[in-house]
Amino acid sequence: MLNNMAVIGAGIMGRSIALVYAMNDCSVRLYDTDIATLERAKDLIRADLDLLVQEGLCPASRSQKILKNIFVTENLKEAVGSAELITEAVPEQLELKWQVLSRIEALSSRSAIVASNTSTLPLSDLARHLTRPERMVITHFFNPAHLVPLVEVIKTETTPDEVLSDVLVFLRRIGKVPVVLKKEVPGFIANRLQAAVMREALHLIHIGVADMHDVDTAMTCGPGFRWSIIGPLETADFGGLDTWQSVMGNLAPELDNARKAPEVIKEMNRKGHLGVKTGQGFYTYPTGEVVAEKIRSRDLAFIRLLKLRCRE
Ligand SMILES: NC(=O)c1ccc[n+]([C@@H]2O[C@H](COP(=O)([O-])OP(=O)(O)OC[C@H]3O[C@@H](n4cnc5c(N)ncnc54)[C@H](O)[C@@H]3O)[C@@H](O)[C@H]2O)c1
Incomplete structure (x- = not known):
């Protein structure tokens, strides 16, 4: 042990x-x-x-x-x-x-x-x-x-x-x-899934479909809400694979397929906008106190989710 x-x-x-x-x-x-x-x-x-x-x-x-x-x-x-x-x-x-x-x-x-x-x-x-x-x-x-x-x-x-x-x-x-993992692959499983979502999120903002707040809300109140309990494959089973065949067929040609890091992230790095660690990322964190409070409220929400999962 x-x-x-x-x-x-x-x-x-x-x-x-x-x-x-x-x-x-x-x-x-x-x-x-x-x-x-x-x-x-x-x-x-x-x-x-x-x-x-x-x-x-x-x-x-x-x-x-x-x-x-x-x-x-x-x-x-x-x-x-x-x-x-x-x-x-x-x-x-x-x-x-x-x-x-x-x-x-x-x-x-x-x-x-x-x-x-x-x-x-x-x-x-x-x-x-x-x-x-x-x-x-x-x-x-x-x-x-x-x-x-x-x-x-x-x-x-x-x-x-x-x-x-x-x-x-x-x-x-x-x-x-x-x-x-059954075999080695860069980014493993979860970071590949996150990167795919991030690429599309930034693409939607870039082509003017939504602002960053609405993109975040669409995730946390939609797929993110479900994915914490049922993963994407089980979600598809509940929705029906006939529907998912159409969803994938209709959307696959529309999705961003860029093969390099999004320009907006590179630009933010050039400006030193690294997120909470510098006080400016997609959102603004004006003081150390604001950052500490944001982290604390994030952790409180995660703790409540953890308790919910433990009860299952
Ligand atoms: N931050 C994340 O969300 C996250 C999530 C999963 C995995 N990771 C991975 O975890 C690793 C650490 O990331 P992090 O976010 O904690 O980084 P970090 O920068 O917060 O911490 C790295 C620490 O390593 C110390 N360090 C530097 N050189 C060292 C050395 N030679 N010997 C001992 N310590 C040294 C630094 O002083 C620093 O405290 C990275 O490989 C990162 O990719 C990060």
């Missing part, structure tokens, strides 16, 4: 993954190269945990113990030396991940499993310079990782059955819903 965890990178994903592990009685060493990020991670983890306690997803009596389960460190050897599962959550740059993964491998036990949280990079590329590539998998959590149930799992043809099974048993034990 996996109990000793290391999480490498204490940013948006790493700190939230550390919280999930700690809530499930694992000992977690959370490592980052930036001391300020580690300090901030402790505050943000505490705030996330407070919300879970307030909403009844975690007893107040456990919260001190959970926080004590997380030990932050700037020393990689200390982080990974005795870890059984090491989750890598550093920025999405292949060269950086290669460097970090090689150092992790050199400093960790031969039996440790290394799991990357990459959103897009293929496992065979990530593991290319490792001497024990068979000990590496991808476990792709979704933001916020302590609330979203899905974890996509990617293995290669040479991944031993026991590595996969240890990872799946662990993910189920911590309340996650793992989905294992």
Whole structure:
């Protein structure tokens, strides 16, 4: 049974993954190269945990113990030396991940499993310079990782059955819903689905069909409302596949099929409009307080959805 965890990178994903592990009685060493990020991670983890306690997803009596389960460190050897599962959550740059993964491998036990949280990079590329590539998998959590149930799992043809099974048993034990891909593909399943929707959303705005607010509303009050409970294929079954044959036949020629990133996203990046992290994205977030409040109300809604799913 996996109990000793290391999480490498204490940013948006790493700190939230550390919280999930700690809530499930694992000992977690959370490592980052930036001391300020580690300090901030402790505050943000505490705030996330407070919300879970307030909403009844975690007893107040456990919260001190959970926080004590997380030990932050700037020393990689200390982080990974005795870890059984090491989750890598550093920025999405292949060269950086290669460097970090090689150092992790050199400093960790031969039996440790290394799991990357990459959103897009293929496992065979990530593991290319490792001497024990068979000990590496991808476990792709979704933001916020302590609330979203899905974890996509990617293995290669040479991944031993026991590595996969240890990872799946662990993910189920911590309340996650793992989905294992049958083969490697960029973007896995969920990000490909999201990217397809995003391409069409931006296309509809670009050709003047709707503004961004109405596009978001059309999703959250329409397909998004249903998809949280029944996926797109089950939705089609309920609607009737005769109807869906017409829908797909009529719409396929109309949909955007651009093969590069939408110009509007590139333009926003050029202007430094990166979303909540800079205060300006598709929408405006004038102050840090507004951002904190938006994240809190998003998380509250996700917690309520999670409770609803748990009751099913
Ligand atoms: N943000 C998301 O919504 C999301 C969702 C799923 C997966 N991911 C993936 O998770 C990974 C991390 O993304 P994030 O959003 O948490 O990024 P982030 O920028 O918030 O955090 C990355 C952290 O890594 C640290 N770091 C940089 N170099 C390091 C090094 N050499 N050793 C240790 N730490 C180092 C940084 O200081 C930072 O704290 C990426 O691969 C990303 O694609 C992100």
